[in-house]
Structures are given as C-alpha cells and as structure tokens.
Amino acid sequence: MIPREQKWIVAFVYVLALFMTLLDQTITNTALPTLARIYGASASDIAWVATSFLISAAVCIPMSGWLGDRFGTKRTFAVALVIFTIGSLCCGIADSIGGLVAFRILQGIGGGLLTPVGATMLLRAFPLAERARASSLITVPAVVAPALGPVVGGYLVEYQTWRWIFLINIPLGILAFVITVVGLHEARVGATAPLDLPGFCLAAAGLATFVYGLSEVGARGFGDARVLTFGGLGLVLLALFVAAERRAAHPLIDLRLFREPLFAASNLVLLFVQGGFFGITFLLPQLLQAERGFSPLAAGLVGCTTALGIVGGSPLVGRLYPAVGPRRLIMGGMALAALAALSLRLVGLDTAAWLIRGQVFLLGVAFALVFVPLQTAGFARIIPAQIGRASAAYSTVRQVATSLGVALLATVLSSRLGAYGATLGEPATRLAALAAFHDAFTVAALLNILGLVAALLISDRLAVDTMRPREVDAQTSPASPILAE
Numbered sequence: 314m315i316p317r318e319q320k321w322i323v324a325f326v327y328v329l330a331l332f333m334t335l336l337d338q339t340i341t342n343t344a345l346p347t348l349a350r351i352y353g354a355s356a357s358d359i360a361w362v363a364t365s366f367l368i369s370a371a372v373c374i375p376m377s378g379w380l381g382d383r384f385g386t387k388r389t390f391a392v393a394l395v396i397f398t399i400g401s402l403c404c405g406i407a408d409s410i411g412g413l414v415a416f417r418i419l420q421g422i423g424g425g426l427l428t429p430v431g432a433t434m435l436l437r438a439f440p441l442a443e444r445a446r447a448s449s450l451i452t453v454p455a456v457v458a459p460a461l462g463p464v465v466g467g468y469l470v471e472y473q474t475w476r477w478i479f480l481i482n483i484p485l486g487i488l489a490f491v492i493t494v495v496g497l498h499e500a501r502v503g504a505t506a507p508l509d510l511p512g513f514c515l516a517a518a519g520l521a522t523f524v525y526g527l528s529e530v531g532a533r534g535f536g537d538a539r540v541l542t543f544g545g546l547g548l549v550l551l552a553l554f555v556a557a558e559r560r561a562a563h564p565l566i567d568l569r570l571f572r573e574p575l576f577a578a579s580n581l582v583l584l585f586v587q588g589g590f591f592g593i594t595f596l597l598p599q600l601l602q603a604e605r606g607f608s609p610l611a612a613g614l615v616g617c618t619t620a621l622g623i624v625g626g627s628p629l630v631g632r633l634y635p636a637v638g639p640r641r642l643i644m645g646g647m648a649l650a651a652l653a654a655l656s657l658r659l660v661g662l663d664t665a666a667w668l669i670r671g672q673v674f675l676l677g678v679a680f681a682l683v684f685v686p687l688q689t690a691g692f693a694r695i696i697p698a699q700i701g702r703a704s705a706a707y708s709t710v711r712q713v714a715t716s717l718g719v720a721l722l723a724t725v726l727s728s729r730l731g732a733y734g735a736t737l738g739e740p741a742t743r744l745a746a747l748a749a750f751h752d753a754f755t756v757a758a759l760l761n762i763l764g765l766v767a768a769l770l771i772s773d774r775l776a777v778d779t780m781r782p783r784e785v786d787a788q789t790s791p792a793s794p795i796l797a798e
Contacts, residue, residue, distance in 0.1 A: 320438040322496045326489055327431035330394065332458040333485040334424045337401070338366075339462025339620075340478040342594055343613045344470050346602040350738070351475075352410040360723035363595060365414045367716035368524055369421030372517040374712055375565045377429040378705035379508055386437075387499040390430045391490060397423025398486030404479035420479075429708035434497075436692060436700050462620075463598070467613030512565035515554035523547025524716055530724045566709060567702045570695070576703065578770035579691030580710045582643060585764030586650065586683050587711050588718025589757045593654060593676065594619065595719045596726065596757075600750045601669075603738040605662065618670040622677020623684075630685045635780045638773035639686035646682025647765035653679055654758035658751040662743060683764075690776035718760065725753045 341363060349359040380389045400420030407413040469477040526544030529537065558564040571577040594616065601612040630642060653676040660669055688707075695703045729749035735742035773780070 322492070323434045323438045326390075326492045326497065327435050329485065329489045329492070330390070330427045330431050333482055333489065334397070334427055334458075336458035336462045336465070336485075337420070337424075337479070337482055338363075338591075339458065339594065339616070340466030340469070340481070341366075343463045343466035343598050343609055343616065344475045344478050345595075346599050346738075347470050347475055347609060348410070348413075354410060355727065358410075360595070360719060361414050362410075362417060363719050364524060364716050364723075366417040366421040366424065367712060367719065368521050369418040370425030371520055371709060371712035371716055372513075373422050373425030374429050374709040375516060375705055376508070376513060377426045377708070378433070378702040379565070380426065381430045381433055383508075385499045386430050386434050387493060387497045389426060390434065390497075391493045393423045393426035393430060394486050394490045394493065395423070396420075397427060398483055398490070399423075401479045401482035401486065405476045425708075425712065428711075429705045432708065433700055433704040436704060437697070458620075461617070463613030463616035464610070465613070467608070467610035470609040472610075507563055509558075509561050509563055509565035512554060512558055512561060515550055515557055516565065519547050519550030519554055520713065520716075521547075522550060524720050527717070527720045527724055530728060566706050567699070570699065570703050570706055573694050574770070575694050575772055575775040576691055576707075578767065578772070579687050580707060581767045581770065582647070582683070582687060582764050583691075583707070583710055584714045585760045585767060586647065586680065586687070587714035588721065589650065589654065589760035589764070590676075590680055590718070591715045592718035592722035592760070593657070593754070593757050596722055596750060596753055597657075597673065599726075599737065600660070600747075604743050604746050604750070607666075611666070615666055615669050616673065619673040619677040619680075622674040622679075623681045624677075626678040626681030627685055630681055634686055634689065638780060639690035639776050640768065640771040640773050642682050642686045643768045643771055644765060646679045647761050647768055649679035649682065650676060651758045651761035651765065654754055654761055657754040657757075660747075660750075662747065689779050690771060693776045693779045718757075722753050722757060725756050726750065729753065 345359050345362060348354065348362060352359075377389065397420055400416055400423055403416035404413060404420060407416050465481070466478050469475065469481070522543050524547070526540050526542070526547055529540045529543065555568070558566055558568050571580065597616055598609075598612045601607040601615060602609065607615070633642065653672055656672045656675075657669075660672075691707060692700070692703060726749055729752045730737065730746060733742070733745035733749055735745035735749055737746060739746070
C-alpha cells in the first residue's frame with residue numbers, strides 16, 4: 314500500500330496543478346471581451362483563444378495514459394508542468410491574436426497531460442472506500458481557482474495588463490514542479506504497449522477539423538461549403554478513429570472500457586454537464602461586460618459566485634454520498650443546473666447584480682451535486698491495471714465536452730446575433746444582443762436536461778463499493794499493480 318503521507322503529497326500536488334489550469338481558464342474567460350476589443354475580433358473568432366487550448370488538451374489527453382505507463386507518472390507529470398509553464402510565458406508575451414492562439418495550443422498540450430496523469434496518481438494512491446472523501450476534499454481547494462480566477466483576472470485586466478493573466482501561472486508551475494521532483498516517488502505499471510500513432514493522428518485531425526467547422530457556423534450558416542466540408546471531414550475522421558481503435562491491438566483510447574455500464578453512463582452524463590457548465594462560464598463575462606457595461610473586475614465578482622457554490626456544496630455532497638448514492642445526487646444536480654441556466658434568460662439590462670450572483674451561485678451548487686459523485690462512481694468498477702487508461706478516457710471526454718460546449722454556445726451566440734442584427738458592445742443593439750444571449754442560455758439548459766436523462770443510467774448498485782468501507786485484498790487494491798522505484 315502507498316504510505317499515508319505519500320497519498321496526501323499526491324493529493325496536494327494534483328490540486329496545485331489543477332488550481333493552475335483552472336485558474337488559467339477562468340481568468341482567460343474574464344479577459345475575452347477585452348481581447349476582442351483590443352484585436353477587433355468577433356464572438357466566434359475570440360472563442361478560439363479558449364477553444365485552441367481546449368482542443369490541443371483534448372488531443373493530448375489520450376496519450377497521457379500511455380506516457381504515464383511508459384515513462385512513469387511522476388516524470389510525465391513533471392514534463393507536463395514544464396510545457397504548461399513555458400506555454401504560459403509565451404502567451405504572456407504574445408503580440409498578436411494569432412500568436413496568442415498558437416501559444417494557447419502549446420499551453421493546452423501541457424494542460425492536457427496534467428489533469429489525467431494527476432488523476433491517475435490520485436486514484437492509485439487512494440483505495441476505493443476513501444475515494445469519495447478524497448474527491449470531496451480535493452474539489453474544495455480545486456474550485457478556489459475558478460472562484461479567484463474571474464476576480465483576479467478582472468483586476469489584472471482592469472488595473473494592470475491582460476498579459477498577467479498568463480504570467481501568473483509561472484510561479485505556480487515552478488512550485489508544483491519542485492514539489493513533484495522532490496516529494497513524489499516514481500510509479501509505473503510493469504509493462505507498456507506501443508503507442509497507437511494512427512489513432513492519435515486520426516483523433517487530433519478529426520477533433521480539430523470538426524470543432525473548426527462548428528465554429529464557422531455562426532458566421533456562415535449550416536449550409537456554407539466550408540462548414541459542411543470541415544464539419545463533415547471531422548466526423549469522417551472521428552468515425553475512422555473509432556473504427557481503428559476497435560481493431561487496434563493497443564488502442565490509444567481503450568473503447569472496451571465503455572462496455573462497463575457505470576463508466577459509460579458517467580461519461581455520457583459528463584459530456585452534457587461539462588459542455589453546459591463551461592459554455593455558460595464562456596457566455597456570462599461577455600454578457601456582463603459587452604451589454605451590461607460591467608468592468609472586468611465587476612464581472613469577475615459576479616462570475617466567482619459560481620465557484621463559491623461549488624465550494625459550499627462539495628463538502629455536503631461528500632457527506633451525503635454514502636447515504637444517498639450517486640444517481641439521486643447527479644439527477645438532482647442536473648435538474649437544478651437546467652433551472653439555473655433557464656433562469657439566466659431573466660437577466661435584463663437592469664437586473665440587479667446581486668440577483669445574477671444568486672443565479673450563478675445555484676449553478677455552482679448544482680455542479681457540486683454532479684461532479685463529485687460522477688467521478689467517484691464512474692471509476693467504481695475499473696480494475697487497478699486499467700485506471701491509467703480509464704483516467705485518460707474520462708479526461709478526454711471531459712475536455713472534448715468543454716471544447717464542444719464552448720464552441721457550440723459561441724456558435725449559437727454568433728448565429729443569433731446575426732439573426733437579430735446585433736453587434737456585441739453596440740449600444741443601439743443591446744436589446745437584440747440580449748435576446749441572442751438568452752437563446753444561448755436556453756441551449757445550455759437543454760444540454761443539462763439531456764444530462765438529467767442520461768443520469769437515469771447511473772446505477773447505485775454498481776457503485777456500492779464506493780458508498781461503504783470494505784476490506785481490499787491484494788488483487789483489487791489500487792496499489793497492487795504499481796512498481797515503486
């Protein structure tokens with residue numbers, strides 16, 4: 314078994330890396346309206362500052378399981394920290410929107426490796442009976458980053474320079490790297506398969522091509538030749554990826570994992586909840602700054618209450634989980650998330666800021682009800698030897714869902730702005746632009762409703778081992794396949 318003190322070092326360094334990556338994302342969302350104004354970018358164009366990071370991360374996530382198994386989770390995690398930190402430095406000194414997008418891709422490569430490798434270390438460090446408690450404890454400090462992100466980002470953009478939203482990652486990256494190198498023991502599985510290079514190429518090309526086609530819908534419409542070409546090509550490449558993975562001896566993403574009902578159901582729910590949640594966090598700062606006239610800091614103070622809702626709800630979820638079970642918690646959270654998203658349709662040009670804070674606070678509580686039990690239950694039936702690949706698959710779905718959610722809602726917003734003849738930040742079309750945002754929030758609510766339906770597939774019976782302590786033998790112990798150096 315992994316020593317107790319090593320468990321909490323793993324937990325701490327994982328939280329620190331997660332804090333850094335989430336802080337980067339929420340800070341960036343707050344700065345998007347300012348960047349759009351500086352560079353004269355449209356809603357669909359500025360979305361690439363977010364989606365370029367998300368796509369590159371999604372592409373690299375499937376490799377994380379293989380890299381962690383081949384080179385060791387400690388080494389892979391440390392290299393990912395270096396890449397992310399260097400990418401942050403480059404973003405901070407970028408002098409054009411094209412350069413910023415390019416360096417966000419580099420940053421996404423590091424971020425795409427950090428989360429799944431860190432999650433693998435965490436899952437291997439904690440036995441089944443302790444995972445719900447570990448997840449709830451980790452969720453609380455991890456969401457401090459999203460809580461601070463909008464406020465810190467708003468302050469930096471308003472009173473310093475937008476460049477600091479990326480440069481702030483550098484000291485955090487150095488600290489996480491030092492703790493990883495000095496404090497963690499290397500761990501790896503006994504043997505590794507060769508890298509599935511064809512699968513990686515198909516996944517990378519398919520995802521990037523499809524999201525690009527989707528991003529062009531708002532400006533060009535669904536019938537445009539470019540949209541149909543890139544969107545259709547992306548779907549074909551992704552279909553080829555699935556076919557190739559089913560035949561591969563050593564697939565990049567082991568699709569056999571999705572034969573496990575609980576893991577498959579958890580990933581399906583994740584697809585909808587993640588897309589809806591991060592789509593809303595992309596929309597809200599733009600609504601508040603472009604149409605309501607909020608300063609970046611004032612918008613950040615509103616947006617941070619979402620994370621405060623997660624902070625407040627997560628400890629309660631950790632205590633309720635053993636008695637209530639994952640299914641009812643997830644369904645309740647999805648229902649509340651759909652209602653909270655629909656309530657954002659009520660935001661008008663004169664809606665009080667405290668009322669908007671209350672709405673997004675409920676949204677945060679809703680996602681606390683979903684995220685903690687979803688990850689805990691999702692891995693309940695995964696055997697230790699498959700945890701690395703399962704973590705990579707789960708993280709891939711999460712990252713793909715985030716990129717698709719942002720791209721989808723940015724597309725809806727851009728399309729509805731065109732339909733209403735509105736322009737972001739134009740005083741004469743504020744009411745029309747507001748209607749476009751309302752339509753986008755409706756789509757976010759629909760995503761959460763689909764997640765509610767998918768949650769019916771979650772089985773408390775299959776997740777029972779995560780709801781009660783039990784004796785863990787050497788064959789099923791998460792530590793058993795690990796060879797410590």
